[in-house]
Amino acid sequence: MTEPQPIPSPLGTLSRREIPDLVRSQLEALLKQGDLQGAKAILIPVQPVDIAEAIEGMPEAMQAIAFRLLSKQEATEVYEHLDTSVQQVLLEDFKRQDVLDIIGNMSPDDRARLLDELPSKVVRRLRAQLSPTEWQSTALLMGYESGTAGRIMTPEYISVRENMSVSQTLERIRTLSPVAEIIYYLYVMDSERRLTGIVSLRDLVISSPEEQISEIMTRDVVFVHTDTDGEEVSRLIQRYDFLAIPVVDREQRLVGVITIDDAIDIMEQETTEDIYALGGLQSDGDNYFEMSLWTVARRRVVWLFVLLLTNTVTGSIINSQKDLLQQVVVLTAFIPLLTGTGGNVGAQSSTVVIRGMNTDEIRLLGPLKVIWREGIAGALLGTILGTLATIWAYFLLQVELWVAVCVGISLIAISILASVSGSALPFLFRAIKLDPALMSAPFITTAVDVLGVLIYFNIARLFLGL
């Protein structure tokens, strides 16, 4: 038996035997320094079989990190070369807290640059081994950001091949049903694990036993990718009345499914976020009633502070009109009425528009037509309310007629202003990629309050000839 000869290799003239050892020691050194970028770089020219051997010799905490630094193509091959027991240990390592900490501490950008997709085979095995909670905590290591399909998917599906018969498939279902909860859809994969079709249990049951899956499957499959946003996923499920939707990776390999009950939970959470945003609260899906009071106060104070700031602007404007108010002190009595009504009209318009955006009702009309409609509605409402306010001021508060008329005219102007800004701001915020629900309310309040008192005082000055 001859010793293997030194051969030319990117790592110099080492004997094949020495390569895994050298790679291992270099990797360990770089990982200890925390230089993940460097570690990734030195792995590129190395053969999968050598990387596999190098990884087998590393301490456990490092194995998982080193494996995650491989490109998807490489990871697939390296994984195949690992001993079955080491494959298992590696999957276990993904749960280790020190491993999670290293990836968790990186910025999302770094993470996205560093971590390629995991091979679908590894994802499937990993997802099946982890509890939902463990999956949540290892999801960053997988490269799945919060709220994406990769985070939400479950591995409990049954896959079949095109050339299986209906009766073979039914047999497979009987065998696998204890481990796969959701069997109303079966997913058809080719030899590369690529999703090629879908068969519902219904189709299966009403077909004759000899038919082939390829004859009864639907080839026009609606699927999502691991990085598809959860809200988009639940919208698709709802739109098509699906019971589940498959999740695939970049090469259209099936890695999991998302079921309708999870989609409903996502919808509920998104709704809570929208409602909280409209009510001026931050939310990230935690259970509000389990938070500490300090967290509660922190979540709310930012928003209140913004509103306090806008109120100080209004206050400063009023303060600058002291001469006018000293002269006609009764003008003060109408400030809450004007700003309050303006705020309410604006809130109505923005509520309608924000809810309409989320339920796709608005696309049929287009922003300009919506804003125009709201403006007219504001004018109508302003006229009705302005008339009532004038009557109330003149007859019940018995102010001078010009003051009463001034209040009425201001109310019409403020209502139009409020309904136009209330309907326009959500579109504007969406256009600049801010959450319409979160951002509209304080800006509407600002615009309406500040401009509202300005309009009021200027109309009053006109009447007074000041």
Added chain:
Amino acid sequence: MTEPQPIPSPLGTLSRREIPDLVRSQLEALLKQGDLQGAKAILIPVQPVDIAEAIEGMPEAMQAIAFRLLSKQEATEVYEHLDTSVQQVLLEDFKRQDVLDIIGNMSPDDRARLLDELPSKVVRRLRAQLSPTEWQSTALLMGYESGTAGRIMTPEYISVRENMSVSQTLERIRTLSPVAEIIYYLYVMDSERRLTGIVSLRDLVISSPEEQISEIMTRDVVFVHTDTDGEEVSRLIQRYDFLAIPVVDREQRLVGVITIDDAIDIMEQETTEDIYALGGLQSDGDNYFEMSLWTVARRRVVWLFVLLLTNTVTGSIINSQKDLLQQVVVLTAFIPLLTGTGGNVGAQSSTVVIRGMNTDEIRLLGPLKVIWREGIAGALLGTILGTLATIWAYFLLQVELWVAVCVGISLIAISILASVSGSALPFLFRAIKLDPALMSAPFITTAVDVLGVLIYFNIARLFLGL
């Protein structure tokens, strides 16, 4: 052949032959007068077979009305006595506009008193014949009020018997699947059409063909009644992760099913109503963007009018403090800040509580603890904001120190008041059976605005020694 002899009957000594004719003419007269109560009364002592014959001789528009006036028990028997072709015509009659108008014009109370449940057999046949739109328009005639399970259910289910084998059942599915879209659950009924169990398609597929349905069915069925509220239905489906839920009548006879996609639509609509209510809008599930502007204005003006009224109260209070304001006109500058912040703090508390109520999070804590928590949060927020406002007023607006302190103290008091009333009012409204989402906002605004300015002016008077 002997003529039937006159026999004693509640209708006097008529020959059996004459009874249907007499009943028919009496009924026609009463129905023409619109006396449905009277018509119902005269039917009570008559034998089902005679009623059937009487109905067969009536003009079409009256047949359906007369049939609907029967008690459920009687209706079942009368229906059995009708000729198949007449059964069919009767079902057609339920679609007639003049028939629908008669029932539609009655008050809900009268309707509920007059109309007993329809026999499940008739419901099933009727539901299967009518399109969803036709079902909606005839639903009042059925006695199903808007938003109840009876309105939403579909008749597309497959029923099986306990003593059928798995293979027989699969055969039945193959036969019926073109007409029954939803076959993931099969419903087990006894000879009386009573729901006794449920079998999922999954259970069926993984069982051996010889097993009996009674061996594999789940007997612990979760069902709803025709008058169960749609929101409750969708909550049940969501809670148990069902794909569908059966709808039964009073005798637990299966009349339809509600599927998860319909439940999702209900949830979406309820959410829109909640969001609209929080934004101060009325909603009844119409598409807002298809309404005329007059309808839009009408929907909003009621709410705005209520808020205008509360603002006039605030205005009157300010007006009554003219002496104070004349003396220290700068006090005016802080009114929008105080009422605005109070409104925002109150909105946050009520949003959290209202959303929590709908998602059942709050039951774990109980109202008192929730209100207490909110009160403390309000005190915390008020202290932070009050301090900021005092600093701003003193250093930037350069008002006198006592004015700045007065603003700060008022802000703390108003925040506590706002968070307590914002969290307490939804519970109060729920207790008196008003929609918390719809009713809370204007009351919080009133309470906070009115009490807020009162607190502010009184604290100011204290400082001034007035």
